[in-house]
Amino acid sequence: MSLKRIxxxxxxxxxxxxxxxxxxxxxFHEVLQEKNLANEIxxxxxxxxxxxxxxxxxxxxPEGTFYKKVSPDDVEEIVNEHFIKGRPxxxxxxxxxxxxxxxTQREVPFYQKQVKVALANCGYIDPExxxxxxxxxxxxxxxxxxxxxxxxxxxxxxxxxxxRGRGGGGFPTHIKWQMxxxxxxxxxxxxxxxxxxxxxxxxxxxxxxxxxxxxLEGMMIAAYAxxxxxxxxxxxxxxxxxxxxxxxxxxxxxxxxxxxxxVFGSNFCFDAEVRTGAxxxxxxxxxxxxxxxxxxxxxxxxKPPYPAVQGLWGKPTxxxxxxxxxxxxxxxxxxADWFASMGTETSKGTKVFALTGxxxxxxxxxxxxxxxxxxxxxDVGGGMTGGHKFKAVQLGGPSGGCLTxxxxxxxxxxxxxxxxxxMMGSGGVIVMNDxxxxxxxxxxxxxxxxxxxCGKCSPCRIGLKxxxxxxxxxxxxxxxxxxxxxxxxxxxxxxxxSLCGLGQSAPNPVLSTIRYFREEYEAHIRDKSCATxxxxxxxHFDIDKDRCIGCSLCARKCPVTCITGSREDKYTIHQLDxxxxxxxxxxxxxxxxxxxxxxxxxxxxxxxxxxxxxxHHDD
Amino acid sequence: xxxxxxxxxxxxxxxKEVIEEKKGxxxxxxxxxxxxQEIFGYLPIEVQEFIANEMNIPASKIYGVVTFYNxxxxxxxxxxxxxxxxxxACYVKGAxxxxxxxxxxxxxxxxxxxxxxxxxxxAVRCLGACSLAPVFVIGEDTFGRIENKDKIAEILNxxx
Numbered sequence: 001m002s003l004k005r006i007x008x009x010x011x012x013x014x015x016x017x018x019x020x021x022x023x024x025x026x027x028f029h030e031v032l033q034e035k036n037l038a039n040e041i042x043x044x045x046x047x048x049x050x051x052x053x054x055x056x057x058x059x060x061x062p063e064g065t066f067y068k069k070v071s072p073d074d075v076e077e078i079v080n081e082h083f084i085k086g087r088p089x090x091x092x093x094x095x096x097x098x099x100x101x102x103x104t105q106r107e108v109p110f111y112q113k114q115v116k117v118a119l120a121n122c123g124y125i126d127p128e129x130x131x132x133x134x135x136x137x138x139x140x141x142x143x144x145x146x147x148x149x150x151x152x153x154x155x156x157x158x159x160x161x162x163x164r165g166r167g168g169g170g171f172p173t174h175i176k177w178q179m180x181x182x183x184x185x186x187x188x189x190x191x192x193x194x195x196x197x198x199x200x201x202x203x204x205x206x207x208x209x210x211x212x213x214x215x216l217e218g219m220m221i222a223a224y225a226x227x228x229x230x231x232x233x234x235x236x237x238x239x240x241x242x243x244x245x246x247x248x249x250x251x252x253x254x255x256x257x258x259x260x261x262x263v264f265g266s267n268f269c270f271d272a273e274v275r276t277g278a279x280x281x282x283x284x285x286x287x288x289x290x291x292x293x294x295x296x297x298x299x300x301x302x303k304p305p306y307p308a309v310q311g312l313w314g315k316p317t318x319x320x321x322x323x324x325x326x327x328x329x330x331x332x333x334x335x336a337d338w339f340a341s342m343g344t345e346t347s348k349g350t351k352v353f354a355l356t357g358x359x360x361x362x363x364x365x366x367x368x369x370x371x372x373x374x375x376x377x378x379d380v381g382g383g384m385t386g387g388h389k390f391k392a393v394q395l396g397g398p399s400g401g402c403l404t405x406x407x408x409x410x411x412x413x414x415x416x417x418x419x420x421x422x423m424m425g426s427g428g429v430i431v432m433n434d435x436x437x438x439x440x441x442x443x444x445x446x447x448x449x450x451x452x453x454c455g456k457c458s459p460c461r462i463g464l465k466x467x468x469x470x471x472x473x474x475x476x477x478x479x480x481x482x483x484x485x486x487x488x489x490x491x492x493x494x495x496x497x498s499l500c501g502l503g504q505s506a507p508n509p510v511l512s513t514i515r516y517f518r519e520e521y522e523a524h525i526r527d528k529s530c531a532t533x534x535x536x537x538x539x540h541f542d543i544d545k546d547r548c549i550g551c552s553l554c555a556r557k558c559p560v561t562c563i564t565g566s567r568e569d570k571y572t573i574h575q576l577d578x579x580x581x582x583x584x585x586x587x588x589x590x591x592x593x594x595x596x597x598x599x600x601x602x603x604x605x606x607x608x609x610x611x612x613x614x615x616h617h618d619d
Numbered sequence: 620x621x622x623x624x625x626x627x628x629x630x631x632x633x634x635k636e637v638i639e640e641k642k643g644x645x646x647x648x649x650x651x652x653x654x655x656q657e658i659f660g661y662l663p664i665e666v667q668e669f670i671a672n673e674m675n676i677p678a679s680k681i682y683g684v685v686t687f688y689n690x691x692x693x694x695x696x697x698x699x700x701x702x703x704x705x706x707x708a709c710y711v712k713g714a715x716x717x718x719x720x721x722x723x724x725x726x727x728x729x730x731x732x733x734x735x736x737x738x739x740x741x742a743v744r745c746l747g748a749c750s751l752a753p754v755f756v757i758g759e760d761t762f763g764r765i766e767n768k769d770k771i772a773e774i775l776n777x778x779x
Contacts, residue, residue, distance in 0.1 A: 055750075199744055238746055277690075394707065
């Protein structure tokens, strides 16, 4: 490898690739060839750099210049100005609302409160090059562990660091390890859980794609600690690039002798295999995952026995999440004390979050545990888009809950979030503005869980369906007094009685929205009104006659011809026939059509009349 | 032998090779089904029975696995599967509207295949490309921030 004067790091995380970063890379190669600069500039394809909203992004070293939203047309200018003349292109740099320009990646506010441990190399190295991983200290931790420590020493370090599972539950990692370590068996297994199914989460995907060798190294340390010589990566089929990169990393490590027989001259032998999921959310549950690797339906089974006692093929097994494993090499490199110095009393280290929703800086972030939601959403996330108001934040996906404005100063750690009715979960953070209907969001998660319930135990299979039916009734204007109480009663029963984590946590989104947004549920039931105008049965369209210019566009675009009128009389919507497609609002040139909360009186009257007839028949 | 049956036999020959190759792995059923779906495009009962015979396991077990996972289909699929993400971030940013627009454009609803056999419209749970919401994928290509019908038309025309 020859030394080059400039390193050009182009983010090739999934966000930036979809935004066109591969085309930009091609263009750089072309332009550099043309100008005969190919041997002066090193083009490196990296994993996710984090600020997906600004994609495609790139960083140019040695100075660390950060460019955002680069297009192939900008490439020539970057080469001419920046590479040849040494003048960075200011218009591609990030600016804030006050027009401050941020020259380098370090200065960008998005990165200011972040501390990268698991993500340290993500967006910094070429994930397909083992040499680059080694150059950042890769495999040093494994070497130290294998040559100087006993398995028990290894577990003790993890214990001291306070590392807890990052997949959702927050179970102390060392306890799992100790249990498997203490179990005598001819064979033991370590499984890396990359079945990241929570909607709104892409931490594990980015880690596997952006720094695969780190995960492999972490897995080997875990294997050594518990006495396993075989590992499995279980990765979702939806993540083809992650699968490819892990397979490549395994190949490279084998070739270099970092895997296989007698690694680092020790007695430790290790082999790993990749197994792909086939689209079942429940397979993120450890017993279900194990059954899926065994080639069966991914049904969970009752615990105990825990996987630590009887796991894969009946042998002691640990199942650790991708991010948990990603922390391990750094804990050994920098020390357990260093790791434990970050975070709160019970939650140590950092946590990776996928920030999405109605905020400015959507993307991948890693922050110390204990940061407040306000810092996470407004400082790192840059606040709300379009001047809208913050309404709620959903943490922990379908197992988690919603928190509100009053919780913004709550510290993000396992216990605090749980007390408030949310949970850390795998790290999906969905920020919602005041245009979101919380009943509808609860319905969305319930729909998800009903769909993904494996059907094995009845509380989850039947109870969740009942809850969904009630939510559908409420959002379609047929809610009854007592529905909220019934949801709470069912929710508690399902939580208590379900077999696995899916059912036990599935009612959380409903229960937490009832806890904090009960008045919204009541407005849906009692007033037949959705204030956010999301639930179509509980809102209507109306034409403002003072604004209407009688152009007839709306009437012509209406799919059910329920708009009539003339240039003189202006236009009217016949509410009983309206299907609420919204075409009229989209096409109106003078914005005379608006959405009004609440069921239209005509519709209410019709429904009441229908109900009367139905009741009459029942009698 | 008609050209169809010879093609048919060739597909089964390939499947047989795959089974032979993976038999050594421990419990390779899901991996084999995945490849079988790549070969045949879907997993009809006949293919499941063939695998059952080759692997010497009950066909009912294979049927159980096929029907459990979303990834496997027992109905023929279009040349391209158009997967719309229905994860939370996409939902919040308008996935239901996106599905409506796509289904209007290609003229078939969720879970169905277009008459020309080109596209199958289906939904997936979170693709992990939340910052681009709402998102859909065709094969390994991701398309994000789809806001209007023209953009959908432009993308889909590339596959025609």
